[in-house]
Amino acid sequence: MFLFEIKRTKMKIGIVIHGPEVIDSGQAEKVLEKLSRLGEVEAKLGGTMGKTAVLDAGLEGRIDIRDHQKPSACIESFFENSYLVCLINRGKTLETGKTFGKIVCSHLREPEKKPLFQIEYSETSVTGFQGNVCGMLVPLNSKGRECLEKVSEKLCIPAETKPLSYPQTGSIFTEKCPKTGKTRIFRKLSGVFPGENILINGIVIGRANSPEVKIVSENGFITTIEGGIIKEHGLEKLHCYEKKEPVDLENAWIKSGSVRRSAPSHQKLSKPMPKTVDLKPTPLNGAGKVVLIDHAAEHSFELADGAQLAVTVGDDTTAIAGDILYRLGIPILGITDGDCDDLADRTEIFPGSLILRLAAGNDDIVGKKLRQELFDGQISAVFEDIPALKEEVLRLAEPETEAIFEY
Template structure:
């Protein structure tokens, strides 16, 4: 039965809500693989033993050894969004997908999953069982539906906020390498500009979601040593774990939402940030940061250009964070401090 399986845990909620403890005790997995950036932060804070993988769950499934029985663990924002997420993952996998959806207390068996295995897992957890089939054909590249939205919340494409939902389903389509609104969404021009900076978007394979990236506040750790290397994150907070290591003494983050996410993640790592913003934040996460952090707002132009100018002054060699921050604040006349945690 499920004993000895691999659990692919998606999203921070399964750690924040304690689902990982319940499911692990019931299914006795051989291994837990954490898919995603914010899920890794929540897992590290929980102290639960896991292996980390920054790829989306469908790619994690594809790269597991042949014969591995893998179970997707998820807690959707709503039961409908949880089921839809499982459908998307299953449609991109080349194997049956066993999906534990904690928001609705349901075990989904996708694309020929063994009903005996889903039934046994459901019995152990006290969940319901549903067997479904997800379309594994190439998706329609003309449109992309993001379901389970709550009107007013941010909508992400590849980690960039491109707009705000106006209906339960936001529909976007490709246009000139970027995206255009079809229905259920108001696009944010600055967001689509940021998206295009990463090159043309394959909307059929893009990572799309809506809502905050995490609802729980960060656990703020003691600050690490102020001497080391400074990392720069330019509107791509999803890259942060590949950019920081034990030698990192601080992070320069460019963009309002990027600064919020970097501050949250770096807070539990004990790494201060220097956030460059221009006041167009979308409240994607709480604004946590550890001691030594400074967040500034540009008084001329936009954070894109000013942030890159500041990033160019970051030394390639190890330096002292506090001294670099003080020198930057002293020499720049086009920024003002909006938060100072020194």
Template sequence: MISTTATMVVHGPEAFDAGDTGRLIALLSPRRVLVAGVMARTAAEESSLPVTCTDERPSVVLAALSGRAFLVNRGKTPESGRIFGELVAGRLEGLVHVECSSRTVYRWDGGDEGLAREIASLTGYALVRRESARARAPGTREVRGCLPGEAVFVNGIVIGTATAETVVLATEGGILRPVSGLDPKPHGLEKLHRAGLPDLDAAWCKSGPVRRVPPRQGGRASRGGRVAVIDHCGHTLYREIAEGVCGVLAVGDDTTAVCGHICSHAGIPVFGVIDGDADAIVEPGYAPGSVVVEVIDGRDDDLGREVAATRDLQAETWDEWVEETLRTLAGRVRVVVDRRGEEDAVR
């Protein structure tokens, strides 16, 4: 047990899916465990471990803490895990980072030496001291640790495919411009700009799948209530699926996949509107009652916004709302996922 109890901040679903979080809780007995990240929250809720979920990124969570704290992460590769820790450390004044993919405890920028040593001793991980690189050209952002061929996100929207280990982005003339390392997806960049030009320093940037394992199925949520609308911003889902939500209208291929995955465990059905440009960022999964339709002619953006604007988003029952929505879209869409009439799963 750590002599002076510390707070453990867990980033990403991988640390839960691989069993790292449970093992580290048993070894280190942290004072509390905070979870950062949308898919991390999903994995955490599935794990039933005693944790508290947040909507903030790890650097924000860590900066707000008083007392001892450390970051736990499992990168898709040891190098990408190290790069992630360096990115977080660059926003803080010292960091202890437990990287499970390489079994390493990093002490970044003069982070708590005693805490780092204790964790390394209790886990058997190697202790490594590093300094983060903080200098960056104004108005630019590097997304490092990419694997060529994988999707690159900014604020939850896929803007292209990595062609190198580092993608460089810049804001110029009111637009976001790929500088290098990216095969851009024009429709994704259009969606991003429509949502508002992001502050690159504060934007959530990542590459690769958002989770690699399928979701666990939960029991069915309320049959009637509010229909939440998620339009190309699946990372905001948890803010919307509060009590009283009976289903989600998801607009966009990747958004539908993310909403279906998260809502599967919550037991909330999804009505997804897609146009076939998915980037395979997450294992699919949908709660009973879910339907996904593909636009026959046009784009999911336009049809999704039309549905959100013309359909009553307060549903007496979800099933009736879906049936009426399908009637209004007859001849304009094809059903590609249909989980109507399926029995609810047992938790």
């Protein structure tokens, strides 16, 4: 009955796209085209680097990138007015991709409300299904089985018949230390490869040396990375230096590896940004909004809304935020000191930007000084004279400046 209704009335299909990799590969666009033959398709995306991939692919008219929502929130919004919801992902392996699907489902309030699928295009081929394939259709609830065969046929990928079990168990557990009385939280990571960076809330706090990694915290402070090496300076940033702010490890955003593992397809590289953006730098004269992006590159789209200039603090932040803002036509004034974790490559910087290279260990110090003295402790402000602001930044950073790069 369900399939007959879809065919007859063109039921609405909600698609949630996670991460840039499935967009860069061209697979997300193919899913949109194929499922549009089955019903009326609406697509949303969560995650900053996914937004840059959407712009690179020229899909901003087909995929909604206005909101900054987690995949589970996007799914629940589609549950209200869709008859079928699909989560598209491209994991490092099929198993890590399916683990991601379990985690997303564990956050749903009513996971059985509508038929829900995961379309997993792993970066390694899947064997055992009439040869090697790179995609798998996975039902995420029991209702998904109602239309499993039809969706599998439309997408031309095999399907698993058994829904994933959820919520995920064993990834987070707590205990009270008998000696100190402090509450310890253990969070196990999945899909980690040795040598990868480990990030919490966008900040690199260590590097994995094993595929089995657990992060341990006591009363909100990270103490150990089992299967990895801690980066002390990263922990200082995470806990806000002398403020020593605790972190909710259970609900923190954690990932391993780089922020964007893939590159746009060859055909799309000739269009680096939306046609509405002119590559010629706009003279920064007079008043305008300036934002301070300090180790929060993943929120660059939202932070830079309406800005004429962005001051970025940190090597990776400058690379990632600069690449994002390049697509929006916003120049940056970057504060770096050579401490780069290589979270992104193939990045672009908008013409008219300046990058300062400071003596080692000084980007955070200068960034803090800029926030206090120029931004009154805030992350954005309207300045009457932007060129004068740039000169003031250069003056404050001058004692530690080793080089200046112009774009």
